[in-house]
Amino acid sequence: MNFRSITLALLFVSTASISIPASAQDTSGRYADKRIAINVSPAEKNQVLAEMREFLHGMHGIHISLARQDTKSIGLYARPMGQLLDRMPTSLKEHLPEEFTQLAIAMKEAFENLARDAETTGDISKTHENLAEVMTYCSGCHDTYRFNATQLKIRNK
Ligand code: HEC
Known part of the structure; x- marks a missing residue:
């Protein structure tokens, strides 16, 4: 050496x-x-974690598109990924901490920017940068929160 x-x-x-x-x-x-524990029912936890695992499939799709320089298809993955909150049951949405919701909303905007810039500019480097921006919300939320499956006699608020 x-x-x-x-x-x-x-x-x-x-x-x-x-x-x-x-x-x-x-x-x-x-x-x-x-991390801050968010009390959720076992079914709610299963639903959100299933959504989270879908995120990895979406990320895979975006990386494949980038590798093929096919920026037009990135919106097909990115837009549905941004709509995480829309798919959550109302019972759960009403009890999420405000900061958690804000992170999810900010991530949605970052996914929208990713989709729009990829489609309109076709700029690979910019798309990587926007993807990195999206990932700051994945990490930011994971660093801060965890789900605690409970029978929900106790809610966070
Ligand atoms: C607003 C909050 C939030 C955002 C944004 C978020 N996650 Fe999560 N994610 C969580 C929480 C909370 C858990 C559960 C952690 C725990 O209980 O230990 C989780 C769990 C996961 C898991 C584990 C799934 C399982 O089956 O255990 C994966 C994979 C994951 N997230 C991927 C992502 C990716 C990729 C992104 C960004 C595209 C993302 N998440 C964005 C909150 C978030």
């Missing part, structure tokens, strides 16, 4: 160690769960 590759390896190790989100660390353990 020459000096340059050792430096690169050290850089990688130090970058890897600082890439763990601060919210996951505490004095007793690195991975303490400090």
